[in-house]
Amino acid sequence: xxxxxxxxxxxxxxxxxxxxxxxxxxxxxxxxxxxxxxxxxxxxxxxxxxxxxxxxxxxxxxxxxxxxxxxxxxxxxxxxxxxxxxxxxxxxxxxxxxxxxxxxxxxxxxxxxxxxxxxxxxxxxxxxxxxxxxxxxxxxxxxxxxxxxxxxxx
Numbered sequence: 001x002x003x004x005x006x007x008x009x010x011x012x013x014x015x016x017x018x019x020x021x022x023x024x025x026x027x028x029x030x031x032x033x034x035x036x037x038x039x040x041x042x043x044x045x046x047x048x049x050x051x052x053x054x055x056x057x058x059x060x061x062x063x064x065x066x067x068x069x070x071x072x073x074x075x076x077x078x079x080x081x082x083x084x085x086x087x088x089x090x091x092x093x094x095x096x097x098x099x100x101x102x103x104x105x106x107x108x109x110x111x112x113x114x115x116x117x118x119x120x121x122x123x124x125x126x127x128x129x130x131x132x133x134x135x136x137x138x139x140x141x142x143x144x145x146x147x148x149x150x151x152x153x154x
Contacts, residue, residue, distance in 0.1 A: 032084075039090040046072045047100075054107050055153070059115045066108045073101050098134035105131055106149045109142075 046069055053065035077087055078094040089097055105128035112120035125142050132140040 035086055036084050036090055039084070039086070039088075043090055050104065054111060059111065062111055063108065063120075066104055066111065070101065070104050070108070073097055073104065095135050098131045102128050102131035102135055102137070102145060103149055103152070106145045107153075110146065110149065
């Protein structure tokens with residue numbers, strides 16, 4: 001029984017390695033594909049870093065991470081018609097980018113509120129509301145946006 005399990009695990013590992021090798025060779029030949037994969041990785045890392053810092057870090061580091069994420073989103077053009085090019089979001093259209101900005105600005109506003117920075121909060125909420133409007137939210141009130149973010153962050 002153990003011998004069969006080891007044999008199957010070995011066959012699976014060899015198949016996995018061969019498949020990954022074929023995929024890497026295919027994408028290596030296409031510079032746009034490898035650039036897209038890099039853009040996906042960057043997008044994921046920046047978003048995850050900002051969210052983790054927001055949840056776990058001290059106030060200054062969390063603020064910095066969220067501001068960096070917002071700046072990253074601001075410099076991206078949306079993907080158009082499923083066609084990607086460098087400098088565009090690898091997966092978000094204009095509505096998706098606005099949605100991500102609304103969440104990031106709201107998290108920044110909430111973070112400022114929790115740390116007694118009323119001025120920072122008051123400057124972030126209008127940005128969150130504007131982004132929510134661009135994302136076609138029906139209700140762009142602070143209360144609604146706060147509820148959405150707190151619900152997602154639970």
